[in-house]
Amino acid sequence: MTGPEASERVPVFRRLVQVYATAALLAVADLGLKSWTMARMPAAQVFDFGILQLRPSYDTQSDSDAVGFPERILLIGLGLAVIILGAYTLHAAMAGHTPDLMASALILGGATAELVGRVEGRGHIEYFYTGWLPDFNLAEVWLVAGVCLLGLAALSRRRARR
Template identity: 95%
Template sequence: MTGPEASERVPVFRRLVQVYATAALLAVVDLSLKSWTMARMPAAQVFDFGILQLRPTYDTQSDSDAVEFPDRILLIGMGLAVIILGAFTLHAAMAGHTPDLLASALILGGATAELVGRVEGRGHIEYFYTGWLPDFNLAEVWLIAGVCLLGLAALSRRQARR
């Protein structure tokens, strides 16, 4: 492959590799912290850092008070969501907008970590507690940060077009 076609595909491929590698790293960081807290901390132990506490708990809820989904259905739905996020990442890499790429990495990393964390069947692991928010973990932080960044990027592009 030569010419402009080849020069365009290399940056897209490089961006995809960077986004997927970043997402994988974020998922590994969250899963490592989950694993460490469950292996090293007894259920009743709490590390208090002032506004933030580190304490391991299993959340068995499907995040919906109205409907309880069977674990298999929940895992299939989450798996499909991760696949769709991967496709969106491909689209973002082709467009090449840096905020979209970072947001994609955050969202994909968080979603992947949540999916992998649920596979064992005991619920997903929460390890941060503030007292004024529900328990949460880094994967949820990655997801929320990614969605916020994606929204800000869309707003900034909209403002730039005006």
Template identity: 35%
Template structure:
């Protein structure tokens, strides 16, 4: 029975993995385009949000920027791996909103993780002037967490199974 359940879930998990890979790839392509077309500190004024190349050697809001890049990379990789395993196992029980959140969260996390592997930090390029510079992967992570929260609120808890059934 367990093997049949696992086989039935493969298409869902494969589709989610493909979506995660697509988001991460899209993030990395945008970062590459920004790096290839802009010098560090150069600014493209788009109104509310500007494009400005910056490198974040830390994690959220530059925390950990003084740590060795390889320590930050290893810690980030461990967190992403644990998150991926959790989402792989839990996603079949998620509603559509939570699944979308899981895909966004993991896609953004993987994009930033891969970007970090060269040792120079994560490419950030979205600048508001009132918030730390960020990138589309950060938007994916934030939106993903939000959707996971909304999805968990919208889904009623499953009734516990009665013994003997």
């Protein structure tokens, strides 16, 4: 149930706590998996799960090199993006749109994990390998899934208005 009906049943504060707690758990899951894989990195182990391999690596070429910004500017921009996402989550909680809240939790969790991972400074950690996609990590999965869910939610609201 979305819209005003959901707003009347679940207080805004409780929805916010649920979304922020979910985002924190998603970020901790990614950071925990990064920590676990990096502890195994010296042995250069590859865990093969068929279509997906767990193969830790540092992506030492910073994104700031690609866009020509100093690393600090990139971190400040990413931090501001996380703050803006948190503010959007407040808006979504007040509107009572459940799909937007779920998408916000995924996006906020992924963005927070990416920010914390980049602050560490040794390089961006990637650990999933498929062979046909670039290496990626769980935070990037959260981000892509959240953006897709947000797009689907916007499309469903648009169709419902017609």
